[in-house]
Amino acid sequence: MGIFKKLKDVLWVSEPEEKSVKRTFFNIRCGDILTYLGDDFVVNAVYVYDEEGFKWNTYGYDDSEGNHCYFSVVSDDRLELSLWKEVLTSVDNVGDKIVFEGKNYFQTERGIASVSRQIISGQETRFRVKYWEYEAESGEMLSIEESGGTKTVTTGKMIEDYTIEILPGS
DSSP, X not given: OOHHXXXXXXXXXXXXXXXXXXXXXXXXXXXXXXXETTEEEEOOEEEEEXXXXXXXXXXXXXXXXXXXXXXXXXXSSSEEEEEEEEESOOOOOOSSEEEETTEEEEEEEEEEEEEEEEETTSOEEEEEEEEEEEEETTSOEEEEEEETTEEEEEEEEEEOGGGEEEEOOO
16 A cells, blocks of 8 residues: 555545445334335324334325325234325224224224324424224224324225335435
């Protein structure tokens, strides 16, 4: 190695390049892009749910029509991916069965979870939710979450892992 090369290496120490972390379904960040069937969506919120040690992730985004939507990732006995869209309706009585838009939905799960939410500005909040999950015979899903006296209703569907791509935002 020549003297000039040695001097350059000593005098001009270059900053190590930050290695970008490969995104998986479990480490998506705000600002990342989800591509589903050719449509791109920017993640604007990351939710981590914890129910007595069982954790799952949900990523918030807005669709092209301005609807609040969510991509949920659950690893139970197998990987379960689902897409959800918030609907503007209220549900007063939660029980074993709900009729929504003329379809019967039957309760599949319910519980209480602690949630950590980080939004695109970096602000993080923590809160608790009660949740109820339902499924129709057709496979369509309905979810109700209650926090702070407010109920949020979403409709959803299961998706395959090959239908969605994650692109790091920055």
